[in-house]
Amino acid sequence: MKAIVYTKYGPPDVLRLVDVEKPIPKDDEVQIKIHTVSVNGSDWEGLRGKPLYARFGGLRKPLHQILGSDIAGRVEM
Numbered sequence: 514m515k516a517i518v519y520t521k522y523g524p525p526d527v528l529r530l531v532d533v534e535k536p537i538p539k540d541d542e543v544q545i546k547i548h549t550v551s552v553n554g555s556d557w558e559g560l561r562g563k564p565l566y567a568r569f570g571g572l573r574k575p576l577h578q579i580l581g582s583d584i585a586g587r588v589e590m
Contacts, residue, residue, distance in 0.1 A: 520575070523560070556580045556582055
């Protein structure tokens with residue numbers, strides 16, 4: 514599947530479109546086929562790494578490397 518990822522903090526220039534492995538949901542999870550995603554303030558702070566609390570869990574590089582916490586899609590069966 515395709516994802517826009519970032520492996521370091523910075524401006525939008527650090528974003529890259531790459532192929533990533535499709536995740537396999539655990540027994541207590543569902544998989545969503547995403548149709549639309551938005552980038553909100555939390556995503557923007559995570560991308561920039563500022564303010565400092567945005568680096569929670571990843572001081573030197575991002576712990577979570579895929580942006581987009583606001584999504585719309587369909588649960589896959």
